[in-house]
Amino acid sequence: MxxxxxxxxxxxxxxxxxxxxxxxxxxxxxxxxxxGVQRGALGCTNLAHAIAAFPVNDKLKLREAxxxxxxxxxxxxxxxxxxxxxxxxxxxxxxxxxxxxxxxxxxxxxxxxxxxxxxxxxxxxxxxxxxxxxxxxxxxxxxxxxxxxxxxxxxxxxxxxxxxxxxxxxxxxxxxxxxxxxxxSGISNKQKAAIRQRYAKGEATREELLEGETASYHxxxxxxxxxxxxxxxxxxxxxxxxxxxxxxxxxxxxxxxxxxxxxxxxxxxxxxxxxxxxxxxxxxxxxxxxxxxxxxxxxxxxxxxxxxxxxxxxxxxxxxxxxxxxxxxxxxxxxxxxxxxxxxxxxxxxxxxxxxxxxxxxxxxxxxxxxxxxxxxxxxxxxxxxxxxxxxxxxxxxxATPHSGDDSVLRPATNPFRDNGGMVLVQGNLGRAIMKISAVKPEYHVVEAPALTFDSQEDFLRAYKEGQLNRDFVAVIRFQGPRANGMPELHSLTPALSNLQDAGFKVAMVTDGRMSGASGKVPAAIHVSPEILAGGPLGLVRDGDIIRVDASTGALEALVPDDVWASRSMASADLSKGHIGMGRELFAMFRTHSSPAEQGAATFPLPSPIPTTVPLHDGVDSNEVVPGSDEDFLFRTQK
Structure with a gap:
């Protein structure tokens, strides 16, 4: 093919x-x-350290390069x-x-x-x-x-x-x-999710929740x-x-x-x-x-x-x-x-x-x-x-089996569940973000609603428990990027958001944090890049701004007049408390040196050229092939 x-x-x-x-x-x-490995070139003391605790027969083998x-x-x-x-x-x-x-x-x-x-x-x-x-x-x-x-x-x-x-x-x-x-397999994932949502509503006790979770993770x-x-x-x-x-x-x-x-x-x-x-x-x-x-x-x-x-x-x-x-x-x-x-x-x-x-x-x-x-x-x-x-x-x-054993779980490429992968890039004046829509019903692929801003997931859950979120809104969870607080998953918000959606409200989430590998049925634009601490525009959003999250067109926008948008200053938050305790102080260097989310939120650089000419392999002049090329690799493996 x-x-x-x-x-x-x-x-x-x-x-x-x-x-x-x-x-x-x-x-x-x-x-x-x-x-090559240094085992054959190590000094006697060095090699002795490397093999000291080995069984005798293995030790004898290790002395042979x-x-x-x-x-x-x-x-x-x-x-x-x-x-x-x-x-x-x-x-x-x-x-x-x-x-x-x-x-x-x-x-x-x-x-x-x-x-x-x-x-x-x-x-x-x-x-x-x-x-x-x-x-x-x-x-x-x-x-x-x-x-x-x-x-x-x-x-x-x-x-x-x-x-x-x-x-x-x-x-x-x-x-x-x-x-x-x-x-x-334990209890079904559908049962587990239902218990979580009931608990978020206050309809299930902690004992019932724990029983359901332990029946799943068992x-x-x-x-x-x-x-x-x-x-x-x-x-x-x-x-x-x-x-x-x-x-x-x-x-x-x-x-x-x-x-x-x-x-x-x-x-x-x-x-x-x-x-x-x-x-x-x-x-x-x-x-x-x-x-x-x-x-x-x-x-x-x-x-x-x-x-x-x-x-x-x-x-x-x-x-x-x-x-x-x-x-x-x-x-x-x-x-x-x-x-x-x-x-x-x-x-x-x-x-x-x-x-x-x-x-x-x-x-x-x-x-x-x-x-x-x-x-x-x-x-x-x-x-x-x-x-x-x-x-x-x-x-x-x-x-591998020529036919799926259960086409409700696994299908051939000629008869897929959907003709796309269910992950989309959304972008606009709020930055670039990822949406996973494979579990989101088509009627929720577009949400346009007023913003409600939160600087932590705790603030969001507090508002939910106080009954302040029974309306259409887009939750903008800010200061959750790698430089701000290490980019935690916000999966604990899923039951609350799911309950609000089930109650008939139009809800979505926009965040510079992560959601989860278990992201589900609520539309969420996540990993917004650049994050606020890197000058990202998510810090310009104010409560009441109309936010459009559109997985069908790839739009992620605050519907705010350009002149108003340009006149705003960046939101700020005291992040110092989140940098102390539970070992978070030790990770300050990671937060400081993290690349943007779209570059992997990585703390290591791309490889850079080595300063000297490297011989390619024994007996072959370095001008014969491109350094490190596939031709060189094939030559050596076939030699």
Whole structure:
């Protein structure tokens, strides 16, 4: 199938836009590859430190530079249900590495916080920047430079993007992402949402609410709705960074353990000591980033990835923006209905066909690039598979099912739920913002109503509880951007806004903060960029201004005369109290140095050229090929 012209056009534009920074990134990658790991060059004292605690047999192997050493970088903690299963993964990985003549070491842990716990709490103001802290922690774990490949253990919201950003800064190392899988299904997401709305109205007790929540979030594994955590997993599948179909196999099962062991085997195979060298910096390129955006749209994924995918791309020297998301969303059909865009959860999605089905459909429809590198080599078609447990207890793969097992959850590209991805760019005199409308009824795609401004979500909820919001309005939640307070999710506002909409009022939200991977039925223009602290016009809005939020035309406007608008001064707020307590003081440097939301709210720079000429590979003059080019990479891998 020929590539869709819009996918081709967007890809070419990204390649051109990224030419200088991507070349710089590849030059850094090549320099690190040539330098190689230091294990063979370490002084005796240094090497002794690196292997001191290792079992004797592994220690002997590590003294041999030709034996692959696999780093384990894990986000394990036993408070997060999604990450608790990682407790025993290092043992499985070490045993599997020995089976193929390699060794594995636990290189380091990274922090992992739960947005479900911190929603509406001060800790949420650390959440977005925990992504870059995770990247830094991963880099520290790998900085000993004694490893030949890495396995990255993570699932949830900021953890996978953070791990991938860290991995890309060691782009010469092969890397595989190892998930833990979703918890088994509890009560339906529809039931859970209904209890939350009843509680917001005062019609349900706290005991009833807690009973409903614990019946939903009830065991080990990631939450089963299609929020940021499970969107992460779909994107890792689409980018070829998982073993095929690894995302949604539940924890504590023989198949889950077999997949983990197989990941260790494959990591050894794609190391430089193996026969199929494939560094992660060569997997994540412009085409794979486009594939990730396509998969996000096709599955109705989290709006948080309009930040995270941008930041991931940036780490690999690739520059994307919200225009790219918007143009692709217009041509990528919606193939899934998973909560909050439907009633099913990810276990139902997996049973209906799962990621392999989606990847095949997108490739067959010409909506994704097949000619990309993955952890299995070259070609995304290798990932149109589903894993099963073989008779010997090891994982085997079969082609993804040709037909959906449930067309109310998963459909082919020839019969989609909708002919677009349900994510739109809106812009106007209030800035640029993202709207996710896949769960918003068409009659709510346009809201025009007076503004009510709030400087915190607490102010909004106070007004709601006092009965002040029983009217048509657009809630403008200000000072929620990365520089102001770390850009927290405002998901705790969802039940109140949903109740007001159900009561017949026209309501919408406009904010420079985030909403959630679980954004639902209320129209919300989020991530407004630039934020107020960067001079963004959201600070010029006053109560009573008529605001137009129009997902159909892409308009985000304050309908205020130009002369009145120009005469206004920027709103101000005392943000100092929000910078103290719960560790927020430690994140001052992140707030100060954050890029705008559309640039990923990142605190690290794009790659810049290295100052000296780098030799490309042994025995080849540097004038023969372009530094770090695909031709050079192919030469070395085929040599």
């Amino acid at each position: 020929a590539l869709h012209p819009v996918v081709e056009q967007v890809t070419k534009r990204i390649i051109q836009r990224s030419r200088a920074s991507r070349a710089a990134y590849l030059a850094h990658l090549e320099a690190a590859r040539i330098q 030709k034996v692959p050493s696999i780093a384990i970088v894990s986000s394990y903690n036993d408070m997060l249900s999604a990450h608790q299963p990682f407790e025993y993964y290092p043992r499985v990985i070490k045993e599997a590495a020995r089976e193929v003549g390699a060794v594995a070491q636990f290189a380091g842990g990274v922090p992992a916080m739960c947005d479900g716990v911190t929603q509406g709490q001060p800790g949420m103001e650390l959440s977005l920047f925990s992504r870059d802290a995770i990247a830094m922690a991963a880099a520290i774990g790998l900085s000993h430079n004694t490893f030949d490949a890495a396995l990255y253990l993570g699932i949830c919201d900021k953890i996978v993007p953070g791990l991938l950003i860290g991995a890309l800064h060691f782009g010469h190392l092969p890397g595989i992402f190892v998930p833990g899988g979703p918890m088994t 065991g080990a594994g990631t939450c089963t709705f299609y929020g940021t955590a499970n969107s992460n997993q779909m994107l890792m599948e689409m980018m070829g960074l998982h073993l095929p179909g690894a995302a949604f196999i539940t924890p504590g099962t023989p198949l889950r353990d077999a997949l983990t062991a197989a990941a260790a085997h494959q990591a050894a195979s794609i190391s430089q000591q193996g026969s199929n060298y494939m560094p992660i910096g060569r997997i994540v390129d412009e085409k794979s980033i486009v594939n990730a955006i396509v998969a996000l749209h096709a599955t109705g994924g989290s709006t948080n990835h309009t930040l995270h995918v941008v930041a991931i791309a940036r780490a690999a020297g690739i520059v994307i923006d919200w225009n790219d998301f918007d143009e692709l969303s217009k041509v990528v059909p919606s193939l899934t209905r998973i909560y909050p865009n439907g009633e099913a959860d990810v276990n139902h999605f997996q049973a209906a066909g799962g990621p392999g089905f989606v990847i095949r459909e997108l490739l067959d429809a010409g909506l994704a690039h097949e000619d990309v590198n993955t952890i299995l080599g070259h070609g995304l078609r290798n990932h149109c598979k589903e894993p099963f447990l073989g008779e010997d207890g090891k994982v085997v793969w079969r082609d």
